Amino acid sequence: MLGNFTYCNPTKLYFGKDAMRGLDEELPKYGKSVLLVYGGGSIKKNGIYDSVVQMLKKHGKTVAEDGGVMPNPTTDKLAEGCERARRAEPDLILAVGGGSVCDYAKALSVSVYCGDDPWEKFYRRWEEPDGRIIPVGCVLTMVGTGSEMNGGSVITNPAQNMKIGHVFGEEVFPKFSVLDPEYTFSVPRYQMVAGFFDIMSHILEQYFSGTDDNTSDYVMEGLLRSLIYSARIAVKDPTDYEARSNIMWTATWALNTFVAMGKDTDWEVHMLGHAVSAHTDATHGMTLAAVSPAYYRLILPYGLAKFRRYAVNVWGVDPAGKTDEQVALEGLAAMEAWMRSLGLVMRLSELGVTRDMLEGIADSTLINETGYKVLTRADVLAILERSL
Amino acid sequence: MLGNFTYCNPTKLYFGKDAMRGLDEELPKYGKSVLLVYGGGSIKKNGIYDSVVQMLKKHGKTVAEDGGVMPNPTTDKLAEGCERARRAEPDLILAVGGGSVCDYAKALSVSVYCGDDPWEKFYRRWEEPDGRIIPVGCVLTMVGTGSEMNGGSVITNPAQNMKIGHVFGEEVFPKFSVLDPEYTFSVPRYQMVAGFFDIMSHILEQYFSGTDDNTSDYVMEGLLRSLIYSARIAVKDPTDYEARSNIMWTATWALNTFVAMGKDTDWEVHMLGHAVSAHTDATHGMTLAAVSPAYYRLILPYGLAKFRRYAVNVWGVDPAGKTDEQVALEGLAAMEAWMRSLGLVMRLSELGVTRDMLEGIADSTLINETGYKVLTRADVLAILERSL
Numbered sequence A, B: 001m002l003g004n005f006t007y008c009n010p011t012k013l014y015f016g017k018d019a020m021r022g023l024d025e026e027l028p029k030y031g032k033s034v035l036l037v038y039g040g041g042s043i044k045k046n047g048i049y050d051s052v053v054q055m056l057k058k059h060g061k062t063v064a065e066d067g068g069v070m071p072n073p074t075t076d077k078l079a080e081g082c083e084r085a086r087r088a089e090p091d092l093i094l095a096v097g098g099g100s101v102c103d104y105a106k107a108l109s110v111s112v113y114c115g116d117d118p119w120e121k122f123y124r125r126w127e128e129p130d131g132r133i134i135p136v137g138c139v140l141t142m143v144g145t146g147s148e149m150n151g152g153s154v155i156t157n158p159a160q161n162m163k164i165g166h167v168f169g170e171e172v173f174p175k176f177s178v179l180d181p182e183y184t185f186s187v188p189r190y191q192m193v194a195g196f197f198d199i200m201s202h203i204l205e206q207y208f209s210g211t212d213d214n215t216s217d218y219v220m221e222g223l224l225r226s227l228i229y230s231a232r233i234a235v236k237d238p239t240d241y242e243a244r245s246n247i248m249w250t251a252t253w254a255l256n257t258f259v260a261m262g263k264d265t266d267w268e269v270h271m272l273g274h275a276v277s278a279h280t281d282a283t284h285g286m287t288l289a290a291v292s293p294a295y296y297r298l299i300l301p302y303g304l305a306k307f308r309r310y311a312v313n314v315w316g317v318d319p320a321g322k323t324d325e326q327v328a329l330e331g332l333a334a335m336e337a338w339m340r341s342l343g344l345v346m347r348l349s350e351l352g353v354t355r356d357m358l359e360g361i362a363d364s365t366l367i368n369e370t371g372y373k374v375l376t377r378a379d380v381l382a383i384l385e386r387s388l
Helices: A021-029 A048-058 A075-088 A099-111 A118-124 A189-207 A215-236 A241-254 A268-280 A284-315 A324-342 A355-364 A377-387 B021-029 B048-058 B075-088 B099-111 B118-124 B189-207 B215-236 B241-254 B268-280 B284-313 B324-342 B355-364 B377-387
Strands: A005-015 A033-038 A062-066 A092-097 A136-140 A152-157 A162-167 A176-179 B005-015 B033-038 B062-066 B092-097 B136-140 B152-157 B162-167 B176-179
Touching (some): A021 A136, A021 A176, A033 A099, A048 A092, A075 A118, A092 A099, A099 A152, A152 A268, A189 A268, A189 A284, A268 A355, B005 B021, B005 B241, B021 B136, B033 B075, B033 B099, B062 B075, B075 B099, B075 B152, B099 B136, B118 B152, B152 B268, B162 B268, B189 B284, B189 B324, B268 B284, B268 B355, B268 B377, B284 B324, B284 B377
Parallel strands (some): A033 A092
Antiparallel strands (some): A152 A162, B152 B162
């Protein structure tokens, strides 16, 4: 049953080969000072940095830069960025990069004038912003997180071995995002396929929860089939525009709040993955891939009907003459075969996890009271061990 | 391939059993004067009018009323409404009703201060609004048109025997819509199932166009399956909240521009249906149902691969050992069986159309240069004759 909810997503998306027109349209709406946020510098090699700076100059902006945002943005980096932003007093924060850069830009947007420790306020106490929020715009260069059209922002505190996400309200959503699929062509294969699984996980963690026939369940089956189909093409030819553009669009809709409306969601795989990243700094999507098979096999008996439906509707498993459990397991086997064919990391050991780290990772794993089974600490350890 | 596009949908939706909370939240954002727009008065019988008026009083609004909006709102009604609105000078137009009332409210919102003949300007010349636009809010009481979250507005000119829609930009979208599935329970069965087919047609007219594997095609298959499933339940028990709420949500997403992004669309069935309505004043969804079987059978050879895909992915037709055409036709047969099971009108003669009216209806049918086949006048006549 569709529960009661409020839906509003005001982010404006400029999509396609000429998506940079969006920056041209949007920049006049903001004041003179822009803080340009980006990652490790790949945008300087592939020309995107130059295109953005040229556009900023065209509109007469004063630009301050905050580069070097890491794949798992840290509390230290955030503190440094806040200092920088207080000096620059930006009218717009322009994030050019992937999900980490967008997440960091959103964290910055609420933290600069929050008058508190942002980690404690937003990520530990999950309070809402009550100070001035600086508007954020995005130019996306990597696909997966969906951060371009939502209020999600994940920050890592290395001292505490914690990686935590806050889902902010619509006032923190990017005002606009520029989505040019060709901007993602130069992403290394490892990061590209990690992004594909991040999308998969976003959909699955909203799908494997609840027992109704919600419209979203049907929509998610469509998104999954589109992703599975296009990923098979993209992994063979990363410059296939049709495949990459459909994946980019699927990623946005997998996590822009639409499919979550009125239904239960889970997110335990992300909790496990965040804990692994907090201890290893491993690539987000790969941490999800490494723990997913063991996680889903563990919760399967508690959501058998949905796992059976997944097998039939998404993977085309023929249920004739099979028990529900056989059908459900065939579905998971098909998913795992697809994962291997993409070259995803299937074991935590490939991410630098060793057996002696498992207790620590379990300590860092937040347990959601949602999904088909609320995990015990023993469940968490069992999943980690089976994923090793 | 996903073409280039801009997506923005700022309408805020309040959904569920307590959706009227949305009016409570939204009314303070607007000035004192509200123009309350509604249809034939059913909202006075089912208590929705009282709830709305109570909420308007609570917020101290001055209310002018514009009732009697007909199922196919006319240019005369629009002229009368403009007069009324110029006297009331509303800060908000509040539409309480189904798609016709929402469509009319949007027409009013751009027409009151347009300084021109709105029919000529917006519906014949398809110009964009350049004058003041009055904000619109909706309380939805009938499901189907999707008007609650888009810029669509269809107006009928009886003197010209023309019914034409204008799709306005986001500045004309309702600012907010209140979607309480229980508000739709008292809709008569005929209107309820007509609405179901209106949803179906919105999806199909975006699906049966283009030859790519667009993400939207997969999403639309999901929306269709959800609709087919829930309509079977709702037609047996119109008070099944789960079914009605899922249908309400599907209707919104079938036509809020999302699934149209980056892909070709058709809309010829709506052109045929509008022509039938212009000559008969028949219920919109029923006009679509009556012409759809003949239309899709006529264009099937030009989009065979998609019709085959529709049969397999939406209707579960087993393609083994069959030609593509056999599979495709089995899909259409399954759709028609579903339509009959809902009690939809399957023949134009049931809507008061007689053979001598067909030439006139063909004259009123706008031909879109889209879809798998651009219709000739002979095609239009053939479809009308086969639908008689």
